[in-house]
Amino acid sequence: MPYLVDCLKSVEAQTLGADRMEIVAVDDGSTDGTGAYLDEFAAASPIPTRVIHQENSGGPSGPRNVGLAEARGRYVFFLDADDYFGPEALERMVAMGDRNGTDVVLGKVVGVNRGAPKSMWRRSLDRTDVFSSNIKFTLSAQKLFRRELLVRHGMRFDESLKTGEDALFTMEAYLRADGVSVVADYVCYHLVGRTDGVHVTKSGSYTLRFDSARALMKLIEEHVPAGSRRDSLMIRPFLITLLPQFGPGFLKQSAEVRRHKLELAEPLLDAYWSEGVSRRMKVHERLRLHLVAEGREDLLCDVLEFLRDKRTPEVFGGRDGRTYLGYPHFRDGDAGVPDRYYAVTTKEMVPADRIQWPTSSRARIVRGLRRSAGAVLRRTVRRPARPVSVPAVRAAAPPAPPVDEAPKQLAA
Structure with a gap:
């Protein structure tokens, strides 16, 4: 809270349609009123919503795994509670995945009061892979994943990692996927920089x-x-x-x-x-x-x-x-x-x-x-x-990689 309010508003505003979505909200031991707000939202929203309350797990992997186990849709998207969607985000990403039969779809990300990855959004790609594009420099969990891919390979977030867990999960998905698509012509995801400075990647031991x-x-x-x-x-x-x-x-x-x-x-x-x-x-x-x-x-x-x-x-x-x-x-x-x-x-x-x-x-x-x-x-x-x-005289190499998209704590 209060980021969660705008986050859920952006889900309800999706052009995909409430009958094509479900929300699984995992309240990971919050102490700021998030749990009560989620219950109120679930009772009033036209989108079928299940709220799971649990003791704090100490990291984002546990609640994401709980939510993934409960998901029933063809695709899953891990939406952090302090971020929000563009209105057409899910409709465009689902259409891209359906049209091309790809297992992972990336929607363009922009930063709000923070930086965001840029090099992979130069153009939309119907079908690519991790070797022939710059998608390896965005390994956050905020992607559209075909659920059948995750189920078939038993993919879960590594709960022993307190940071970088989504990089591991997303890289594995890229490597196992039957194709990856990129939606670069529409801002799908707003990555929010919190004014309180609370980000998991800025805390913890080296x-x-x-x-x-x-x-x-x-x-x-x-x-x-x-x-x-x-x-x-x-x-x-x-x-x-x-x-x-x-x-x-x-x-x-x-x-x-x-x-x-x-x-x-x-x-x-x-x-x-x-x-x-x-x-x-x-x-x-x-x-x-x-x-x-x-x-x-x-x-x-x-x-x-x-x-x-x-x-x-x-x-x-x-x-x-x-x-x-x-x-x-x-x-x-x-x-x-x-x-x-x-x-x-x-x-x-x-x-x-x-x-x-x-x-x-x-x-x-x-x-x-x-x-x-x-x-x-x-x-x-x-x-x-x-x-x-100043380029090399005898050697050619890929351009220097961009700043990576930082993994973030899943707040709800």
């Missing part, structure tokens, strides 16, 4: 994030053989869940916490860090994870201070025809970090006036860059003060 990353990496390993397809999915837990634990905030943490984080990360990097994952990252991302893998806290802190101070790396054209960013310890013999961790393999934004070329190879490198980037790099030379995208 160890929960490692638990979440570990579970998602293991799921991907179990379902996808080693190779480029697995690497394309592993980028998600590395970038969105693991890497933030080694951001500039790491510098403020105690020596004990730093040491513990490195210990928690070590087996994950040993098992899943690969060249295929590495080359899909920006230089500072790859470099940080390499230093974590090597246990080089001293060098990592130098890089984090560089990022904290918002310094800009110089750009070097190597005699090998590749482009390098001069983050701390680049070609520092004592540090011993291989050049490849500084090589540009995806889009990087840097001021062009920081580019430095070896004299003997400048002409050859510029020719190579022009072949790969054309007018973009010609503008770099003519207007050096303007930020430009």
